[in-house]
Amino acid sequence: MAQRNQLKYIILGLLSEKKLTGYDITKAFDSDIGEFWSANHSQIYPLLKRLEDDALITHELELVGEKLEKKLYSITSAGKTVLREWLSEPTPEISATKDEFILKLYFIHSADDPLLLPMLTEQHQLHQAKLTHLKNQMSRKFPDETSQNNLGHFLILQHAIQRETRYTAWLQDIIDKVSR
Amino acid sequence: MAQRNQLKYIILGLLSEKKLTGYDITKAFDSDIGEFWSANHSQIYPLLKRLEDDALITHELELVGEKLEKKLYSITSAGKTVLREWLSEPTPEISATKDEFILKLYFIHSADDPLLLPMLTEQHQLHQAKLTHLKNQMSRKFPDETSQNNLGHFLILQHAIQRETRYTAWLQDIIDKVSR
DNA sequence: CCCTCCATGTAACTGGTTACATGATTTC
DNA sequence: GAAATCATGTAACCAGTTACATGGAGGG
Structure with missing residues (x-):
């Protein structure tokens, strides 16, 4: 997608909470944020430089051990303004959910297609695993059902x-009908 | 996404049903397929050329009126094989659902944030409209609840x-809780 | 004759992935 | 001392968007 840099706002959003290195930001996509967005370090480092050029963030150097200097980035007030503006803007797009399985399914015309059942069971397993993972995350991050100071993440x-849950139920329903 | 060309398979899939021009394929993304995928003609035309170079499709010229020649593309048997292989392959990725609203929500930490309620109501309206549209599509395309020779599309x-339905209910639930 | 739709292309640019590349620190 | 992890970058490439560009056919 060659769209308006949304990664930019993620970085600003993360930095609005605390100071982070490029490496920390990269890591964030393996945990929390990785649940619904992805990015590689090769995209993050150049963007950090660009955001600093635009004065939305700054960095200070921090020495680790003898030689290693890491760059601790923080958001500037200009950056905070840009972030807040983005949050205030309307979000009128409903993204086209590019799910490859759904795409394949579109080209399965008949219930008799021998590919159908294997496809369905594979997806059911995947989404079941994802669901389990998400539930674990939920009980890890929000053990006492209060959303504390992190309402967005909870929601x-x-x-x-x-x-x-809905996805797996839908798949199960088709599996039942097809294999009956 | 710089991933394995999925558009390629959409084109092969569409051509496996009938002969189409580049224009027809472009149009398909405004209706049926547009429900879950998008593409521009500027991406489609060069790809058609590439697929023809790879002998997955061919075209014949058809004269419209006096001068206008349109290219009617059809799938070759090599193309059919490639399409079928793609359908047979596992689909082990769960795409990261890049929904900008969800992204914004992640950075709303408190129920007291004045941006929250407007965001929620905006999204509720959008998804409600989308739902209405989808239901119309369903009754237009599948008026008699039979999925005929188009199971995939129905599903x-x-x-x-x-x-x-689930999305709007979720939003409504939050709206109720926040505005209470 | 004008406007809308049909029809096909190219160019410039941005976003995102994969691969290349290097070196320090920590942990076992 | 080896392996895992921390830390930062660049380069090549592919996907996808926006804009530029042209012209015929059909309907009113």
Whole structure:
């Protein structure tokens, strides 16, 4: 997608909470944020430089051990303004959910197609695993059902769990009908 | 996404049903397939050329009126093989659902944030509209609840309707809690 | 004759992935 | 001392968007 840099806002959003290195930001996509977005370090480092050029962030050097200097980035007030503006803007797009399985399914015209059942069971397993993972995340991050100072994260997890629950149920339903 | 060309398979899939021009394929993304995928003609035309170079499709010229020649593309048997192989392959990725609203929500930490309620109501309206549209599509395309020779399309519509139903209910639930 | 739709292309640019490349620190 | 992890970058490439560009056919 050659769209308006959304990664930019993720970085600003993360830095608005605390100071982070490029490496920390990269890591964030393996955990929390990885649940619904992805990015590689090769994309992050150049973007950090660009954001600093635009004065939305700055960095200070921190010495680790003898030689290793890491760059601790923090958001500037200009950066905070840009972030807040983005949050305030309307979000009128409903992304086209590019799910490859759904795409394949579109080209399965008949219930008799021998590919159908294997496809369905594979996806069911995947989404079941994802659901389990999400539920674990939920009980790890929000053990006492209070969303504390992290309402957004709580809601997103809740949303994802509902989505995967619905997805697996849908698949199960088709499996039942097809294999009957 | 710089991933394995999925558009390629969409084109092969569409051509496996009937002969189409580049224009027809472009149009397909405004209706049926547009429900879950998007593509521009500027991406389609060069790809058609590439697929023809790879002998997965061919074209014949058809004269319209006096001068206008349109290219009617059809799939070759090599193309059919490639399509079938793609359908047979596992689909082990769960795409990261890049939903900008979800992203924004992640950075809303408190229920007191004045941006929260407007965001929620905006999204509720959008997804409600989408749901209505999908239901219309369903009754237009499958008026008598039989999925005929188009099982895949039927299932995808069903899935999308369930997804949007779930999405709007989730939003409504948060709205109720926040505005209470 | 004008407007809409049919029809096909190219160019410039941005976003994102994969691969290349290097070196320090920590842990076992 | 070896392996895993921390830490930062660049280069090549592919996917996808926006804009540029052209012209015929059909309907009113």
